[in-house]
Amino acid sequence: MESQKDILAVKVLLIILLTSICFGLVGCEGYSAQPLFNDEVTSVYVEMFDNKGFERGVEYKVTDALAKRIEAETPYKIVSSRDRADTVISGYIAPAGKGILSMERETGRPMEKQLVLTAVVNWKNLKTGEMLLEEKQASASASYSHWQSQGIEYGSALAANKLAERIVELMEMPW
Numbered sequence: 773m774e775s776q777k778d779i780l781a782v783k784v785l786l787i788i789l790l791t792s793i794c795f796g797l798v799g800c801e802g803y804s805a806q807p808l809f810n811d812e813v814t815s816v817y818v819e820m821f822d823n824k825g826f827e828r829g830v831e832y833k834v835t836d837a838l839a840k841r842i843e844a845e846t847p848y849k850i851v852s853s854r855d856r857a858d859t860v861i862s863g864y865i866a867p868a869g870k871g872i873l874s875m876e877r878e879t880g881r882p883m884e885k886q887l888v889l890t891a892v893v894n895w896k897n898l899k900t901g902e903m904l905l906e907e908k909q910a911s912a913s914a915s916y917s918h919w920q921s922q923g924i925e926y927g928s929a930l931a932a933n934k935l936a937e938r939i940v941e942l943m944e945m946p947w
Contacts (some may be wrong), residue, residue: 808944809846810904816848817857821891825867834865836893836938847915847938859904861916861939863893868928873915887927887944888913893942910938 818839823831838861843850851857869888876883889912895905912934916927 819862822864833932841936866890889931
């Protein structure tokens with residue numbers, strides 16, 4: 773009698789073990805060893821973004837933040853000459869969106885405001901002529917408050933950094 777119970781227990785353990793192995797293998801399916809960024813590209817020239825809106829200087833902030841993010845978060849090297857670059861990234865900043873997030877009850881003055889920046893980005897491989905990104909949009913927002921001594925300059929710098937982060941995410945290869 774005990775041998776039948778032992779055989780049954782071993783069978784149950786084998787079924788549990790095989791099931792665990794199968795689920796474990798299925799769970800690993802979403803991962804890949806492929807790189808996030810195009811390994812055929814080694815250098816990027818960042819053109820000054822155009823500004824289609826009325827926020828002064830935001831194009832400088834976005835261009836500077838983008839160059840720093842590319843250098844820090846990608847395997848690409850930023851070069852200062854278009855002639856030495858494998859690729860060029862360019863684009864424009866659309867007119868900024870502004871909004872009021874909260875108002876003071878007694879005076880009706882805005883307490884917290886929001887700035888939304890949107891960029892339209894192009895990324896071209898100069899060796900092959902292929903467009904790696906064509907007219908892709910990226911947006912980012914930031915809030916600021918005059919009550920905390922944060923002006924539009926603070927909000928636009930914060931939004932520019934977030935926008936640069938979104939643009940670098942667009943540069944990743946599709947899964």
